[in-house]
Amino acid sequence: MAINAPEGTYDLLPDQKLFWEQFKNTARDVFGRYGYLPIETPSMERTDLFVRGIGEATDVVSKEMFEVLSGGNMAKVLAGETLPAKKRLSLRPEGTAGVVRACVQHDLVPQGAPPAKLMYAGPMFRAERPQQGRQREFNQVGIECLGADDPSIDAEAIIMLMRFFAEVGIPHTSMTLLLNSMGCATCRPAYRDAVRAYMEQHVDALCDTCRQRMDLNPLRAFDCKNSECAAVMEDAPKIGEYLCDECQAHYAQVRGLLELAGIQYVEDARLVRGLDYYTRTVFEVQVAGSGKAQNAIGGGGRYDKLAEEIGGRPTPGFGFALGFERCVHVLEDAGHAFPHAHACQAFVACVDDEVRTDAFALAQILRDAGVAAETDHQHRSLKSQFKLADKLGAQVVVILGPDELREGNVRIRDMRSHEETVVPKDVAAGTVASLL
RNA sequence: GUGGCUGUAGUUCAGUCGGCUAGAAUGCCAGAUUGUGGCUCUGGAGGUCGUGGGUUCAAGUCCCAUCAGCCACCCCA
Numbered sequence: 001m002a003i004n005a006p007e008g009t010y011d012l013l014p015d016q017k018l019f020w021e022q023f024k025n026t027a028r029d030v031f032g033r034y035g036y037l038p039i040e041t042p043s044m045e046r047t048d049l050f051v052r053g054i055g056e057a058t059d060v061v062s063k064e065m066f067e068v069l070s071g072g073n074m075a076k077v078l079a080g081e082t083l084p085a086k087k088r089l090s091l092r093p094e095g096t097a098g099v100v101r102a103c104v105q106h107d108l109v110p111q112g113a114p115p116a117k118l119m120y121a122g123p124m125f126r127a128e129r130p131q132q133g134r135q136r137e138f139n140q141v142g143i144e145c146l147g148a149d150d151p152s153i154d155a156e157a158i159i160m161l162m163r164f165f166a167e168v169g170i171p172h173t174s175m176t177l178l179l180n181s182m183g184c185a186t187c188r189p190a191y192r193d194a195v196r197a198y199m200e201q202h203v204d205a206l207c208d209t210c211r212q213r214m215d216l217n218p219l220r221a222f223d224c225k226n227s228e229c230a231a232v233m234e235d236a237p238k239i240g241e242y243l244c245d246e247c248q249a250h251y252a253q254v255r256g257l258l259e260l261a262g263i264q265y266v267e268d269a270r271l272v273r274g275l276d277y278y279t280r281t282v283f284e285v286q287v288a289g290s291g292k293a294q295n296a297i298g299g300g301g302r303y304d305k306l307a308e309e310i311g312g313r314p315t316p317g318f319g320f321a322l323g324f325e326r327c328v329h330v331l332e333d334a335g336h337a338f339p340h341a342h343a344c345q346a347f348v349a350c351v352d353d354e355v356r357t358d359a360f361a362l363a364q365i366l367r368d369a370g371v372a373a374e375t376d377h378q379h380r381s382l383k384s385q386f387k388l389a390d391k392l393g394a395q396v397v398v399i400l401g402p403d404e405l406r407e408g409n410v411r412i413r414d415m416r417s418h419e420e421t422v423v424p425k426d427v428a429a430g431t432v433a434s435l436l
Numbered sequence: 437g438u439g440g441c442u443g444u445a446g447u448u449c450a451g452u453c454g455g456c457u458a459g460a461a462u463g464c465c466a467g468a469u470u471g472u473g474g475c476u477c478u479g480g481a482g483g484u485c486g487u488g489g490g491u492u493c494a495a496g497u498c499c500c501a502u503c504a505g506c507c508a509c510c511c512c513a
Contacts, residue, residue, distance in 0.1 A: 004504070059511050063437075094513080124513080129437075131507060140513055209510080223511085275512090284513090296513060323513035351471050384465085386473040394473095401471060415473070 008128070008136025014341040016328075020139065022339065023168060023324060024121045027141045030164045034156060036119040036143050041098035043123065044068050047088040053097035053310050055276025057216050064126040066091040066136075091125035094275070096303070096319050097310070099144045104312030109147035119143045133294030133326045142300070142321035146307065149316035151250050154281040154302060155257030161285065161298055161320055162263055169336050170287070170297070170327060177264065178284045180271040181251040182219075183243050185279070185305060191242035192218055202232045222270035238269045247280055254281055277303040281318070287330050297330060298322035340393070346432045347389035348375040351382055351401035359400050362410070362428060366398075369429040371436065390415065396435050398428060 005011060012020055028038060047067060054061050068089040069077060077083065092098055099118055103109055108116040121141040130136055143160075145153050158177070166172055183191055196218040203211060210221045210229050222233050243251065258265055271282055282301035300320025307315035331338070346366055350359040359375045366373035374392060376385050382399075389397045399411040399420075410428050413420045414435050423431050 007504085064511075126512080127437095128511070129509090130505095131509095134512075138513075142513085220511095293508070294512080299513060321513050326513060349472080381466085382471055383469085383473080388473085390473040397472080399472075403471085411471095413472075418473095420472090 006136070008130035008134075010135060015338065018339050018341040019328070020324060023327070024141065026167055027119065027121060027164060030167055031119045031143055031160060034117070034160045036117040036145075039099060039102065039118040039120055040122065041095075041102050041120065042092075043125075044089045044091050045098050045101065046086060047090040048085050049097050049101055049310060050090055050093065053100065053277060053306055054094065058276055060093050060126065060275065064128055065093055066125045066127050093126045094124055095120050095122075095140055095142045095321055096144060096275075096277070096306070099142075099319075100146065100303075100306050100312070100317060101310055103144075103146050103315070104307055104310060109315050113147065115148035115153065116146045117143070118145075131293065133323070133329055135325060139324035140321045141324065142319060144317060144319035146315050146317045148318075149302075149304060151253035151281070152257060153318050154250075154254045155261070157300075157318055157320060158254075158258060158283055159261045159263055161322065164322075165285065165298070165327075168327065168331070169334070170330055171334055174287050174330070174334070175297075176266055176286045176288065178268040178271050178286060179255070179258075179265045180268050180282050181239060181243060181247055181254075181280050182272065182278055182282050182301070183239060183247050183280065187242055187244035187247055188279070191237065191239055194237040194242065195219060195221070198236050199232075205229070205232050217276075219272045222272045233270065240269065250280055277306040277309065279304045283320075285322075294326060296323075297326045342393040343372055344374040344389070344392035344394045345372040345436055346374075346396040346398060347385070347392060347394040348373060348398045348400065349382060349385040349389065350376065351399065353379070354402060355400040355405060358405065362398060362400065362425070365429050366432060369433060371429065371432055396432050398432060 047065070050061050050065065056062065068091060070087075073083055073087055099120060103116055103118075108118075119142065122139065123137050124140050125137050127136060128134060143157060145157060162172070162175075162177065165175060182188060196214055199206060199210070199214045199218055199221060203214070205228050206214070206221070207224065207229050210224050213220045213224075221229060222236070224230060224233065255265070255267075265283075271284060278301045280302040282299075284296050284299035286295045287297055288295075298320060299322075300318070302316070302318045304316040305314075306317055307313065348359045348363045348366070350356050363373045363375040374389075374394070376388070380388065386397065395415055397413045397415060399413060401411065404411050404422060405425070408425055409422045410425050411420055411422050412428065412431055412435070421431070
């Protein structure tokens with residue numbers, strides 16, 4: 001039985017890999033114009049970083065993490081031994097915790113410094129049941145900005161994300177920006193209590209999971225897709241009424257700056273991010289239509305307490321992530337023209353087997369001259385070699401035939417214009433290069 | 437983690453009530469064109485019917501198990 005890629009993982013084949021590289025380059029270009037610099041952190045971190053940063057009670061941490069064990073430690077765990085915290089590792093389920101950890105570890109936001117603006121792109125891992133728009137290993141691009149609590153950071157990043165989506169070709173008419181404020185350590189507890197109290201009054205109408213949420217994290221009930229729960233939560237207390245003066249002002253400024261930039265948004269009091277670290281601004285970009293189940297292509301928000309949570313000095317932060325695979329899905333539905341990977345500019349064809357070694361040598365000369373060159377390795381007929389050249393996307397075919405070679409010449413065919421010229425073998429590379 | 441659907445040439449699929457040598461399109465190879473691609477025509481190769489077991493005179497078809505994929509719940513990007 002042949003072995004396939006593990007459940008929920010997939011191979012980026014050459015065409016897709018090319019697009020992923022282009023996608024990352026576009027992100028680097030767009031985000032770079034806003035001052036964001038690339039960073040790369042490990043694919044795995046200590047498990048307690050995620051537990052403390054993202055929150056022990058979140059689904060992501062409590063049931064979706066891949067924990068990593070080295071060979072020796074595997075045996076210990078199987079024998080019932082408990083590993084020390086530093087030996088417990090997990091594949092990262094998201095990018096923020098690792099980047100913030102790196103900022104703290106390397107003191108990237110010393111006192112008096114400008115905010116650290118960082119971007120990353122790479123695989124994340126979550127042990128979920130795979131489905132449309134949800135893999136166990138998937139690629140995200142994200143940014144984090146640490147060291148500034150001004151609402152202009154929030155607005156700037158959101159504007160930047162919308163610009164990025166536009167640049168990669170996602171139709172802006174299909175996107176909806178949802179916006180909300182979750183309050184801060186001062187005002188959220190009171191709001192949380194109010195929601196819990198409200199839920200207790202309507203406990204009979206709630207589903208089982210929402211009853212559990214009531215105690216653990218009542219705000220998550222706003223995300224419940226159960227229609228009865230949704231109906232109940234419709235009349236639940238709104239965060240807007242509970243925000244403290246500072247949070248009100250912050251949120252108002254974010255909205256004002258977005259409006260100034262002409263960014264359309266929809267306020268959604270039910271938008272509650274599933275990771276515990278969020279404070280104040282939260283947002284999500286949803287797409288209409290296709291694959292309604294996984295319609296969030298990007299999202300993020302402010303996390304002013306996260307750095308402290310993982311042992312750093314108090315450092316405000318803001319960040320977002322976007323899902324590569326989900327963007328690809330949206331682009332496919334929009335009929336986007338994806339690039340094709342071509343590894344051949346010039347094909348060296350040989351008329352018969354006598355000139356094979358000449359073809360082999362000429363291909364090498366072309367490559368040394370900077371031309372992507374290919375030649376036949378399967379003893380195909382000349383006709384078949386032309387078909388192959390066509391398929392490989394070669395713009396030029398160099399034909400080596402006994403007749404021309406006797407005079408020290410080769411024949412060069414431009415595949416688009418169909419024009420052929422006979423030139424001395426020595427200048428073939430230059431002639432080919434001039435035709436590309 | 438829970439539920440539903442689907443597995444037949446490289447690919448997308450058809451295959452009736454269980455019945456003769458499992459088909460089509462596309463792709464691939466060759467020829468028409470004895471030294472030249474795309475278009476056309478002709479021919480050819482290509483199948484452990486996901487895997488294992490069962491029922492039957494007979495299984496791609498029915499039953500059981502198993503594996504894989506997809507979709508939904510849940511959750512998130």
